[in-house]
Amino acid sequence: MQGSTVNSEQTIAVAQNGYSDGHGASHLEDHPDHRIFGLYMFFVAESFIFLGLFAAYLTFRAVTPEWPPEGTPELELLLPGINSLILISSSFVIHKAEDAIKENDVKGVQLWFAITAAMGALFLVGQGYEYAHLEFGLTTNLFASTFYVLTGFHGLHVAFGLLLMGSVLWRSRQEGHYSAESRFGIEAAELYWHFVDVIWILLFILLYLL
Amino acid sequence: MAQTQVRPLVEDELPQEPKGEWKKYFTFNTDHKVIGIQYLVTSFIFFLIGGALATGVRLELATPEVDFVSRELYNQLFTIHATVMIFLWIVPAGTGAFGNYLLPLLLGCNDMAFPRLNAIAFWMIPPGGVLLMSSFFINEGAAASGWTSYPPLSLMNGKSGELIWILSVLVLGTSSILGAINFLTTIIKMRTPGMKFNNMPLFCWAMFAASILILVSTPVLAGALILLSFDLLAGTSVFNPSGGGDPVVYQHMFWFYSHPAVYIMILPVFGTISEILPVHSRKPIFGYLAIAYSSLAISFLGLIVWAHHMFTSGTPAWLRMFFMIATMVIAVPTGIKVFSWLATIWGGKLRLNSAMLFAMGFVSMFVIGGLSGVMVASVPFDIHVHDTYFVVAHLHYVLFGGSVFGLYASIYHWFPKMTGRMINETWGRIHFVLTLVGFNLCFLPMHYLGLMGMPRRVAEYDPQFATINTICSIGSYILAVSTIPFLVNAVVCWRSGEKAPANPWDGLTLEWTLSSPPPEHNFPTPPVLKTGPYDYGVRERRGSKKRPISKLRASDILSN
Numbered sequence: 001m002q003g004s005t006v007n008s009e010q011t012i013a014v015a016q017n018g019y020s021d022g023h024g025a026s027h028l029e030d031h032p033d034h035r036i037f038g039l040y041m042f043f044v045a046e047s048f049i050f051l052g053l054f055a056a057y058l059t060f061r062a063v064t065p066e067w068p069p070e071g072t073p074e075l076e077l078l079l080p081g082i083n084s085l086i087l088i089s090s091s092f093v094i095h096k097a098e099d100a101i102k103e104n105d106v107k108g109v110q111l112w113f114a115i116t117a118a119m120g121a122l123f124l125v126g127q128g129y130e131y132a133h134l135e136f137g138l139t140t141n142l143f144a145s146t147f148y149v150l151t152g153f154h155g156l157h158v159a160f161g162l163l164l165m166g167s168v169l170w171r172s173r174q175e176g177h178y179s180a181e182s183r184f185g186i187e188a189a190e191l192y193w194h195f196v197d198v199i200w201i202l203l204f205i206l207l208y209l210l
Numbered sequence: 211m212a213q214t215q216v217r218p219l220v221e222d223e224l225p226q227e228p229k230g231e232w233k234k235y236f237t238f239n240t241d242h243k244v245i246g247i248q249y250l251v252t253s254f255i256f257f258l259i260g261g262a263l264a265t266g267v268r269l270e271l272a273t274p275e276v277d278f279v280s281r282e283l284y285n286q287l288f289t290i291h292a293t294v295m296i297f298l299w300i301v302p303a304g305t306g307a308f309g310n311y312l313l314p315l316l317l318g319c320n321d322m323a324f325p326r327l328n329a330i331a332f333w334m335i336p337p338g339g340v341l342l343m344s345s346f347f348i349n350e351g352a353a354a355s356g357w358t359s360y361p362p363l364s365l366m367n368g369k370s371g372e373l374i375w376i377l378s379v380l381v382l383g384t385s386s387i388l389g390a391i392n393f394l395t396t397i398i399k400m401r402t403p404g405m406k407f408n409n410m411p412l413f414c415w416a417m418f419a420a421s422i423l424i425l426v427s428t429p430v431l432a433g434a435l436i437l438l439s440f441d442l443l444a445g446t447s448v449f450n451p452s453g454g455g456d457p458v459v460y461q462h463m464f465w466f467y468s469h470p471a472v473y474i475m476i477l478p479v480f481g482t483i484s485e486i487l488p489v490h491s492r493k494p495i496f497g498y499l500a501i502a503y504s505s506l507a508i509s510f511l512g513l514i515v516w517a518h519h520m521f522t523s524g525t526p527a528w529l530r531m532f533f534m535i536a537t538m539v540i541a542v543p544t545g546i547k548v549f550s551w552l553a554t555i556w557g558g559k560l561r562l563n564s565a566m567l568f569a570m571g572f573v574s575m576f577v578i579g580g581l582s583g584v585m586v587a588s589v590p591f592d593i594h595v596h597d598t599y600f601v602v603a604h605l606h607y608v609l610f611g612g613s614v615f616g617l618y619a620s621i622y623h624w625f626p627k628m629t630g631r632m633i634n635e636t637w638g639r640i641h642f643v644l645t646l647v648g649f650n651l652c653f654l655p656m657h658y659l660g661l662m663g664m665p666r667r668v669a670e671y672d673p674q675f676a677t678i679n680t681i682c683s684i685g686s687y688i689l690a691v692s693t694i695p696f697l698v699n700a701v702v703c704w705r706s707g708e709k710a711p712a713n714p715w716d717g718l719t720l721e722w723t724l725s726s727p728p729p730e731h732n733f734p735t736p737p738v739l740k741t742g743p744y745d746y747g748v749r750e751r752r753g754s755k756k757r758p759i760s761k762l763r764a765s766d767i768l769s770n
């Protein structure tokens with residue numbers, strides 16, 4: 001008796017060599033080679049939340065006779081402009097961290113991440129300051145509501161980015177946690193930060209410039 | 211038995227169910243097979259709950275007066291019924307259960323790309339579901355504005371129930387997005403060497419198409435719900451016309467998700483049906499490429515037809531025309547699939563077991579729903595039947611006659627693989643007959659009710675509809691009863707059914723090359739394909755490029 005009812009002859013021939021290309025990943029570990037790919041999928045999903053909100057904003061704008069509705073105070077451009085510059089330049093700063101880790105320079109990563117995080121925090125402070133000095137509130141009118149929801153939702157993403165950077169900084173204290181070969185956390189935080197940046201640019205054009 | 215020494219042990223010789231094995235189903239397990247079964251059992255429990263709610267709805271509608279429950283409770287019943295059926299049963303069962311269980315096995319890999327993420331996605335379902343059900347027990351009661359939750363109505367009923375509804379849909383939607391990330395990465399990156407897109411099993415194609423839809427459309431629903439919750443809690447009036455907002459924008463965002471959602475619910479089942487029919491007809495699938503690419507066509511078209519739910523929402527005439535035509539075009543890829551399935555079983559040696567019966571039931575019931583779909587797609591007709599029982603009939607023919615029949619077929623088909631036991635066929639057939647009869651008794655007359663103008667979502671109705679409604683209610687009781695033989699059968703056979711061989715149906719896809727149930731790490735080495743997934747009756751593979759061709763060609767039918 002063969003003992004096995006597995007009829008491998010019928011449809012497969014088992015390869016003699018073992019798993020060399022990562023097919024052997026265990027149930028316990030996320031597949032290392034595909035995490036960046038998965039991250040891009042996640043960005044697709046995230047983009048569609050924002051695209052949905054943008055589309056809603058544009059529709060409101062199109063169907064409302066006067067936009068922004070009568071009596072909405074003008075938006076100040078200076079502060080958000082500076083804020084945008086801070087956020088955009090921070091994307092270049094965080095990129096330095098990737099260059100650094102490719103050289104196995106963990107100290108460099110810590111430096112660039114700390115600067116980026118500080119710039120992100122500054123952005124949030126700036127946004128808080130702007131909120132505090134705006135002459136309309138969340139419920140003033142349709143423009144005000146969408147303004148706060150959109151910028152607030154983006155702000156939440158910035159805050160989450162700070163958490164990500166914090167956790168990279170925390171882990172990097174451990175010797176050898178990150179290296180040129182093992183740098184997913186750093187790359188992920190960086191890509192996420194670029195993503196948040198791009199969203200801000202679109203948001204800024206939509207809310208302040210259009 | 212001397213040879214046991216030299217050959218490696220195979221699963222069947224190992225103790226099959228070590229004591230306490232069942233406990234793993236209650237843990238944060240990262241094995242895709244465990245997760246698949248967790249999804250299936252959990253969502254089936256919610257199917258039973260949703261079914262109980264539906265029975266409540268039908269009990270109320272058995273008579274024209276409001277007698278069984280209050281109007282308020284009636285509204286909660288149908289709202290939560292639909293929400294449970296969609297977000298806690300069909301979506302997690304179609305994508306979560308079968309996607310997780312089958313994809314790695316069909317693709318020849320050991321697990322999903324991100325096993326931990328997979329477990330996280332599953333473990334969002336039970337809390338999301340419990341949260342939703344808990345809203346029945348709060349003072350104001352559960353959400354009561356329909357599963358569509360249109361403002362301003364949804365802002366006028368109880369706030370807490372509505373908030374719970376929003377939160378739980380957000381949780382369940384997130385879970386579904388995480389799942390889709392996993393499915394897409396696994397399908398794109400983890401196919402066994404030698405498996406190209408164009409020879410992977412059709413279920414993988416279907417999951418590919420469905421996952422794209424999840425990834426693109428579910429976030430938009432999340433956006434809508436975020437705005438809705440501001441209206442609900444923070445006093446904004448984004449969707450509230452009395453404060454300058456526009457409720458129609460909510461409808462657009464909602465249907466931008468929820469029309470694709472109907473394909474999220476049907477595509478995985480299209481996939482499993484494409485696996486089941488050839489196996490039990492002993493014939494190659496007809497039109498492999500047509501079925502594969504029509505899934506992609508459906509997911510593309512599915513994204514641009516959403517406003518057919520809004521023909522009566524003041525949508526401008528030119529836009530209605532666009533959405534009407536685009537909607538009708540979807541019938542083309544759908545029809546391609548149906549005809550390919552028919553051609554697949556045409557002239558086959560059919561094995562009329564429970565899986566096949568449900569699969570054939572699926573094809574026939576789904577076609578009825580597809581036809582009524584094309585009817586409501588036409589604007590002048592829809593203006594008459596929108597928000598009547600005609601729409602209820604349509605959606606149940608596609609969702610129950612389609613998705614649920616298909617899920618049952620899939621459960622019967624893969625039961626031996628999942629549990630290692632055969633399921634009793636006699637009881638399976640009894641289950642099928644009860645389901646088919648109960649289903650048609652319940653939903654076929656609704657077409658007529660709708661044409662006569664009976665509105666949906668109202669607890670009382672004109673007495674002239676009484677007889678037909680009673681018939682519908684009787685059908686629903688039969689449906690409720692029909693789950694009993696299935697449940698008993700499944701539980702008994704899972705525990706003590708006849709042991710299943712590795713390949714009880716002589717299938718050719720990779721899962722059947724493994725023992726039943728498959729070993730923990732699936733394939734010891736990446737499997738090398740020797741035949742295509744549907745090469746039934748094909749002696750040898752004629753070069754890897756040739757796809758098996760069904761003996762039936764279009765000209766055969768035409769010349770007959």
Ligand code: HEM
Pocket residue numbers: 358472473475476518519537538540541544579580581582583584585586587588592595596597601604605608609612613
């Ligand atoms: C041939 C393909 C189909 C066409 C042309 C079609 C068309 C339509 C149209 C125009 C409506 C809106 C009716 C109204 O509210 O007045 C509708 C409703 C609906 N359809 Fe379909 N449909 C098709 C297939 C499907 C499939 C495959 C599913 C699900 C598996 C589905 C599920 C639904 C649901 C759930 C509703 C009701 C939504 C609600 O208002 O609650 N349809 N369909």
Ligand SMILES: [Cu+2]
Pocket residue numbers: 468469472515516518519
């Ligand atoms: Cu639709």
